[in-house]
Amino acid sequence: MTAVGIYGSAGRMGRAIADQLADLGASLAGGTDTGDDPAPIANAADVLVDFSAPSALDAHLAAAIAAGTPIVIGTTGLTPAHHAAIDAAAQHIAVLQTGNTSLGVTLLGLLVREAAARLGSDWDIEIVEMHHRHKVDAPSGTALLLGEMAAQGRGASLAELRVDARAGLTGARCEGTIGMASLRGGSIVGDHSVVFASEGERLTLSHDAQDRGIFARGAVKAALWLAGQPAGRYRMGDVLGL
Numbered sequence: 045m046t047a048v049g050i051y052g053s054a055g056r057m058g059r060a061i062a063d064q065l066a067d068l069g070a071s072l073a074g075g076t077d078t079g080d081d082p083a084p085i086a087n088a089a090d091v092l093v094d095f096s097a098p099s100a101l102d103a104h105l106a107a108a109i110a111a112g113t114p115i116v117i118g119t120t121g122l123t124p125a126h127h128a129a130i131d132a133a134a135q136h137i138a139v140l141q142t143g144n145t146s147l148g149v150t151l152l153g154l155l156v157r158e159a160a161a162r163l164g165s166d167w168d169i170e171i172v173e174m175h176h177r178h179k180v181d182a183p184s185g186t187a188l189l190l191g192e193m194a195a196q197g198r199g200a201s202l203a204e205l206r207v208d209a210r211a212g213l214t215g216a217r218c219e220g221t222i223g224m225a226s227l228r229g230g231s232i233v234g235d236h237s238v239v240f241a242s243e244g245e246r247l248t249l250s251h252d253a254q255d256r257g258i259f260a261r262g263a264v265k266a267a268l269w270l271a272g273q274p275a276g277r278y279r280m281g282d283v284l285g286l
C-alpha cells in the first residue's frame with residue numbers, strides 16, 4: 045500500500061485528503077503543520093502531498109529531494125520564484141504542481157484553451173472566481189491555471205496578457221488582454237467562470253466545486269500515480285490521461 049505524507053495535514057485540504065486515503069488504497073505516512081520538521085515524513089512516505097502555504101514550499105521541496113520522494117504540490121499563491129524552484133526540484137524527483145486537482149477543472153482548462161484558440165482576439169476573455177472567506181491568495185491558483193490555458197490558446201503567456209481587478213479610471217479595455225477578478229465570501233468551495241465576450245454574444249465556461257472531496261480525491265489519485273514516475277515535472281492532465 046502506498047504511504048502518503050501530508051504537508052498541511054491539519055488544514056481543510058489536509059483533513060479532506062486524509063479522509064480519502066483508505067478508500068483509494070493508500071495509507072497515511074504522517075503529516076506536518078507550521079513549525080514541524082518536514083524531513084521525517086519525507087523519509088517515511090512513498091509520496092508527499094503539499095497543501096500548506098507558499099512560505100513553506102522551499103523547505104518541503106528540500107526535504108523531498110533529500111529523501112528522493114515524489115511530491116504533489118497543491119498549494120496556491122506561488123510566485124515565479126516558486127515555479128523556478130519546482131522546475132529545479134523536478135531535475136531530481138517527480139513533482140506534480142497544479143492549482144486544481146479536480147477532473148472537472150482539468151478538462152475545463154482544455155476547453156478554455158480550445159475556445160481561446162478558435163475565437164478571435166475580438167472575443168474578450170475575463171476570468172471570475174469566488175471562494176470562501178478564509179482563502180488568503182488571489183487570484184486563485186485555478187484562475188491562474190485557466191488564464192494560462194486561455195493565453196496558450198492565443199499563442200502567448202498569461203504574464204503577457206493579464207490584467208488584474210480593475211478600479212477607477214481604467215480606460216477602455218485593451219484588445220487581447222485577459223482580465224481576472226476575485227470575490228470572497230461565506231463557505232463557497234470554489235467557483236470559476238471564463239467569459240468570452242464579443243459584440244452581441246457571450247460564451248461562458250464554468251466549474252462549480254461543491255465539495256472539497258473532489259480536490260482531495262484528485263490529490264490522492266495524483267499521488268498514487270506520481271509515486272511510480274521518474275524525475276520530471278507533471279500536470280493533472282498526465283494523471284487523468286487528458
Ligand SMILES: NC(=O)C1=CN([C@@H]2O[C@H](COP(=O)(O)OP(=O)(O)OC[C@H]3O[C@@H](n4cnc5c(N)ncnc54)[C@H](OP(=O)(O)O)[C@@H]3O)[C@@H](O)[C@H]2O)C=CC1
Binds near residue numbers: 053079099117118
Ligand atoms: N490544488 C488544489 O486543488 C487545491 C489547492 N488548495 C490550496 O491548498 C492550500 C491549503 O488550503 P486549505 O487546506 O484550505 O488551508 P488551511 O489554512 O485550512 O490549511 C493550511 C495548512 O497548512 C499548514 N501550514 C501553513 N504554513 C505551514 C508551514 N510553513 N509548514 C507546514 N505547514 C504549514 C497550516 O498549519 P497551521 O495551521 O499550523 O499554520 C494548515 O494546517 C492553499 O494554498 C489552497 O489554495 C486548496 C484546495 C484545492
Ligand SMILES: O=C(O)C1=N[C@H](C(=O)O)C[C@H](O)C1
Binds near residue numbers: 143233235
Ligand atoms: O483555497 C481554496 O479553497 C482553493 N484553492 C485552489 C485555488 O486557489 O484555485 C483550488 C480551489 O478552487 C479551492
